[in-house]
Amino acid sequence: MGKTFAKKAERSSLFLSPPTHRADERSMDVSARTQPLRSARIIDIKKINPDPNQPRKTFDQESLESLAESISELDGIIDPITVEHIEHNDCYRIISGERRYRASKMVGLMELPCIVKEVNDDNRFLMQFIANLQREDIQPLEEAAGIRQLVETYAYRQLRVAKLLNKSKSYISQVLGLERLEEPAREIIRNTSIPKEAQIQASRETDPAKQRDILIEASKDGHTIRQIRKNRGLQNRKCQKGKNAAVRKEDSSTKETEIFIDWTWEPPDKAFSVSIKFFSAQNHSNRMDLCKKALNAAIAGMDQQKAP
Template identity: 35%
Template sequence: MNENELKKQTNIVKSTVYKMIDVEKIKPNPFQPRHIFDEERLVELSESIKKSGIYQPLVLRQPIKAIERFEIIAGERRYRASVLAGLEKVPAIIRDFTDEATMEAAIIENLQREDLSPLEEAEAYQSLMKELNLTQAQVSERLGKSRPYIANYLRLLGLPTRVKEMLQGGQISMGQARTLLALKQQDQLEKLAHRTIREGLTVRQLESIVNQANLDEEKRANRKNHHQNKSPFVREIENQLGERLGTKAAVITKSKQKGKIEISYDSMKELDRILEVLNISLD
């Protein structure tokens, strides 16, 4: 992000100073959305810095008090690599930022690099909304991304903790994570995520499984509602049939005069037992 872009985004930069700063006087930005820094790439960058120095200065926030350290607005990866390289001082642009500008600049700088993980990106959008009191539409407008795009990322924050770890670790993709979120039985979500990894399910295969599971759940809910709406007389018949047959029985009424009885069994052995209770012989 260049200075003009940064000013346009925040509109609250008060002053700018360029100087060499002791690395010991620098601290990370608490609003940094990036949680994971590739160690191998950091080492590569540190080796490059040892040989050629830092071509792009860090952007730091001017401390409010003399005893405080400079806060990184942009360039934490270069800062970490500089520490690895053993540098004592690094080039920096010092700016006088408010808390709001610091957070927004850090988040936008990382989002524009486009290498945040899906969860880090989702948390960045959430931070903008929470800390700056913005709506999804306002975040969308500031970042030049569609509102559905922002909403799809924010939905990832509703995943169970273990599934978030799978997404963060690259075991499942964002497309798979979004498909899992469509599952109505949320208590089965983590189990299906494990199955996705174990069987190597594609997004399309996962969509089919989720759709079927949701259809089964809808049927189960309809049966439950239908049962709850039955008269005490019909429910009593079901209870007595169930006790007599030793299995689940349902009386389904189609009208005042018509209906049907459904008897459930889980195996051929159980069916034989039910037929014996009913004195039905197939010999």
């Protein structure tokens, strides 16, 4: 199959070599106005290697199998992949098109049509990053890591990244916030299909348990981010009510168990004051009774002192 595809590509693709036969004047005019793309090559797939530093790290197996089936039916890929030549290894490193490369290996293609480019590190990363972001199925965490690399390694400001990707600055900030997710939350995202909006919502929580709860709820069928926010609001209100009830109970309990050891009273004109000091701590709930008993005992003692 690989040889058949290579022969077809060599015969039918103008970017591989200029036409050698001109059937009529029209074909001569077309040939005169076009030039072959010298950087296009049919390359042995064994000499092509993925770039370990490219932003995209995960590829959906089901999607790869679907692409492989299409490649098998067409006996090859439609669009060439983009590579760069690594001289010291005499091999080619993929700039863009790793998904097509993987699917081609699955169906046993021996050669691939490639566009060979000379790029520096900055341009290579930008080409890979933008090519990956144009795909809707890129993982949000990989998108966040790629933006972070643009900001930290290549000194891009968030506003510049937003213009480059045709996104708002707030979108860039929200995606970068995904890197706050703890490992338990990341594990859920890796193993479950979670909407990006739910991942962003979870990243706003600092508690790993709350991040996990939001993502688990988002993984349930039919749960939208609006429903999640509503449910979280109800849970928070219930929690707050529970806390308030506990505080009231604690305050009540405190008042019931509060102790005192002395009591002082004086009239509004402050002409005198009455003080009672107990030799041991007394229960606050019995304060009035204890003071009444003490005063009565004091008055009775005074009466006894007056008696002859």
